Amino acid sequence: MLTATDDLKNEIKQLIMNTLGISDVDPKDVDNEKPLFGGDNALTLDSVDAIEIIMAIQRTYGVRIADQNLAREVVRSINSIAQFLTEQKGNQSS
Amino acid sequence: MAAHCESGTITSLLNHGGLEITEPLVFGIASGIFFGYFHKMKSFTFPTFIVRNKPGQMRTNIEKRLGARFRTYDFKDAVKGQERLDQLLMQNIPTAAQVDFFYMDYVPSWERVHINVHFLVVTGKEGNTYKISDAYFPKMVELDALSLEKGRFAGGSMSPKGFIFHLDKLPAEIDYTKAITKGISKACFYMLKIPIPILGIKGMRMFAKKVVEWPKFARDTEHLSHEIMKINILLEDQGTGGAGFRFMYATFLQQAAGLINKPQLKELSEELMKIGDGWREISLYSARIGKNRDLGPEKLKQLSDMIYDRADVEERFFKTLSRAIK
Numbered sequence: 001m002l003t004a005t006d007d008l009k010n011e012i013k014q015l016i017m018n019t020l021g022i023s024d025v026d027p028k029d030v031d032n033e034k035p036l037f038g039g040d041n042a043l044t045l046d047s048v049d050a051i052e053i054i055m056a057i058q059r060t061y062g063v064r065i066a067d068q069n070l071a072r073e074v075v076r077s078i079n080s081i082a083q084f085l086t087e088q089k090g091n092q093s094s
Numbered sequence: 095m096a097a098h099c100e101s102g103t104i105t106s107l108l109n110h111g112g113l114e115i116t117e118p119l120v121f122g123i124a125s126g127i128f129f130g131y132f133h134k135m136k137s138f139t140f141p142t143f144i145v146r147n148k149p150g151q152m153r154t155n156i157e158k159r160l161g162a163r164f165r166t167y168d169f170k171d172a173v174k175g176q177e178r179l180d181q182l183l184m185q186n187i188p189t190a191a192q193v194d195f196f197y198m199d200y201v202p203s204w205e206r207v208h209i210n211v212h213f214l215v216v217t218g219k220e221g222n223t224y225k226i227s228d229a230y231f232p233k234m235v236e237l238d239a240l241s242l243e244k245g246r247f248a249g250g251s252m253s254p255k256g257f258i259f260h261l262d263k264l265p266a267e268i269d270y271t272k273a274i275t276k277g278i279s280k281a282c283f284y285m286l287k288i289p290i291p292i293l294g295i296k297g298m299r300m301f302a303k304k305v306v307e308w309p310k311f312a313r314d315t316e317h318l319s320h321e322i323m324k325i326n327i328l329l330e331d332q333g334t335g336g337a338g339f340r341f342m343y344a345t346f347l348q349q350a351a352g353l354i355n356k357p358q359l360k361e362l363s364e365e366l367m368k369i370g371d372g373w374r375e376i377s378l379y380s381a382r383i384g385k386n387r388d389l390g391p392e393k394l395k396q397l398s399d400m401i402y403d404r405a406d407v408e409e410r411f412f413k414t415l416s417r418a419i420k
Contacts, residue, residue, distance in 0.1 A: 048323075048381040051330065055378060064367065066341035067097050068330055069230075 004082030012057075012081050019056040020049055032078040041077075050075050057081065063088045097335035097342055100152050101126060102229030103190045103213040108162065110188050111261040113268075118335075119353075122346030123159050123277040124152035127339050128284055129408075130293045131301040137251050140311055140321050143301055143328065145338035147284070149192075149211040149252065153259065155280075159273040161265035168255045172247045175256030176239065180219060182260060188217045188227075192254035193245030198228065200235040210252045216242070229333060271354045275419050278350075281343075282416035285408065295409045302401035306394045315387055322397075323384030326377040337370030337377070344370060347415075358418045362411070369407050376400050 013027040016036075022043065029042040036045050045053070053075050054065050063085065065071045074084045096102020101121040108115050121127075128147045132138055147155075153164055169175035182189045195201070195212035218225040222239045246256045285294040292300050312318035328338070335342035344366035351359035379400060383393045 046385075047331075048326075048378075048385045051326065051374070051378045051381055055374060058371075064341075066336040066345075066367070066370070068334070068336055069097065071336070 004079065004086040008085065009078050009082045012078055012085075015056055015060055016043065016045075016053055019052055020045070030078060032082075035077055036075065053081075057085070061085055061088070096229035096333075098126075098146075098333035098339075099213040099229045100149060100211075101342075102333075103215055104153055104156055106215050106227060107164070107188060107190060107259075107261045108156075108160075108264070111162075111264050113160075113162070113264055116345075116349060118342050118345035119274075119349055120152070120156060121339070121342050122281075122350060123273045124155040125277050125280040125284065126152055127281050127343040128293075129295070129297045129301075129338075131297040131304070132292065133300070133304050141304060141308060142324075143297070145329065145334060155277070159276050160268050162261065163263040164259045165262040166257065166259040168257045169247075170255070172243055172256065175246060175258075176243055179216060179258055182258070183216065183219050183224075186218075187260050188215050189258050189260045190215050191242070191246055192257040193242070194248035194250075194254065195245075197241045197245035197248065198237060199241050200226070200228070200231070200237060208248070208250065210248060210250055210254055212245075216258075270350075274350045274354050278415060278419045282412045285412045286416065295405050295412070298401060298405035298408065302398045302405060305398050305401065306391065308394065309389070315389065318389055319384040319387050321384075322380050322389060325380035326384075329373055329377045337373040340366055340370035340373055356418065362415055362418060365411060365414075369404070369411060372400070372404055372407065376404065 009032055010027060013030050017023070017025065017027065025042050031041050034041040036043055037047075037050065050071070054071050057074075058064055065074055065084075074080055096105060096117050098117070098121070101117050101124070104124075105115060105117045105120045108120070124147070126146050128145065130144045131141070132143065133141045157163055167175075167178055169178070179189060179191070190213055192210075193212050193214060195209040196206045198206065198212070198214070214229070215227040216224050217227055217234070219239075223236045224239065224242050226235050226237050228235055246254050246258075248254060288294050288296075290296070308321060309318055312321060328334075330336060330338075335345075344363045347359045347363035347366065351357055351363065376397070379397060383389055383397070
């Protein structure tokens with residue numbers, strides 16, 4: 001299994017913050033594993049933010065997250081987004 | 095795990111019966127894709143829309159087009175309804191049930207809403223507990239007998255009346271070319287030619303025209319924002335597979351292209367994925383203006399323009415699709 005890099009995780013944090021116009025959170029404070037939704041992380045996001053993030057990921061990385069069950073899994077945390085993107089990249093190049 | 099409860103339930107029963115078929119194929123062959131706008135109807139307190147065909151129609155269309163047969167039952171009496179279900183389970187027959195989603199207490203309470211047309215598969219019973227496969231859950235779940243009974247015999251609009259069905263017969267052979275062609279041609283008919291102004295592409299244009307009038311139906315801004323945000327839920331979060339079933343239908347076209355050797359369907363699948371992205375933009379826009387209570391006339395006009403645009407591209411799409419299968 002391919003492993004997501006720290007660079008990619010930082011890039012994702014930056015993408016989320018730029019997309020949602022968040023400027024008062026230090027990306028270093030965003031935990032990679034904690035859920036992005038529900039208030040346990042430095043970023044406190046809701047379901048509308050989730051759609052924005054999915055669309056930003058699709059546009060930026062040229063992938064598609066069509067099904068909402070998959071979407072829910074993917075946007076759960078920084079790690080899950082990074083892992084999804086890494087696997088997608090692996091699938092494209094294999 | 096499936097995207098949608100009805101197509102997922104039918105797919106599970108067919109798979110269990112030995113037919114290898116995917117949920118998108120079931121959805122497409124059953125002409126699941128649709129659009130209808132309801133501005134004023136007794137059963138709705140606020141204008142709304144649908145993005146799939148009528149509940150139950152997928153099952154009957156699959157029967158007609160695949161030659162499969164489902165046995166159906168409904169009941170006036172809850173005791174008899176539960177007894178019949180138990181008898182079927184004793185015979186190891188996985189049985190689909192229509193329920194009110196609200197009583198499915200394996201679902202977290204904050205996610206439960208009253209929807210009388212939720213479908214699931216009951217696979218067994220141990221003591222007073224049913225084993226259930228629900229499209230929205232990755233694992234099997236359990237439900238106590240009383241909750242299932244409440245769900246099966248809930249009242250209200252489109253009440254389930256204990257409705258259950260199971261696979262009775264599969265055909266020896268399936269003519270996929272015929273089934274897929276029929277499924278697509280009917281979907282194109284419903285989208286393009288059905289002579290009712292609230293249905294198909296006409297319905298989309300009606301939605302685009304009327305959405306600017308929604309404020310006059312709302313009690314206040316809170317109510318309006320709730321209804322506008324529901325556009326996002328109806329398109330993205332009701333087991334639609336994303337973008338109001340457009341992504342699932344695109345997957346169907348992609349799979350159908352290989353199955354019946356029609357490469358043009360693959361190209362159309364890619365086109366529909368892009369069309370779906372536009373619906374997702376509408377979802378996001380609706381969610382955003384609803385959340386921000388930013389619901390002035392210019393915002394609703396923009397929403398209306400976005401819907402008109404989807405109607406135009408879908409009209410072109412379904413005309414091309416209709417020609418592709420001739």
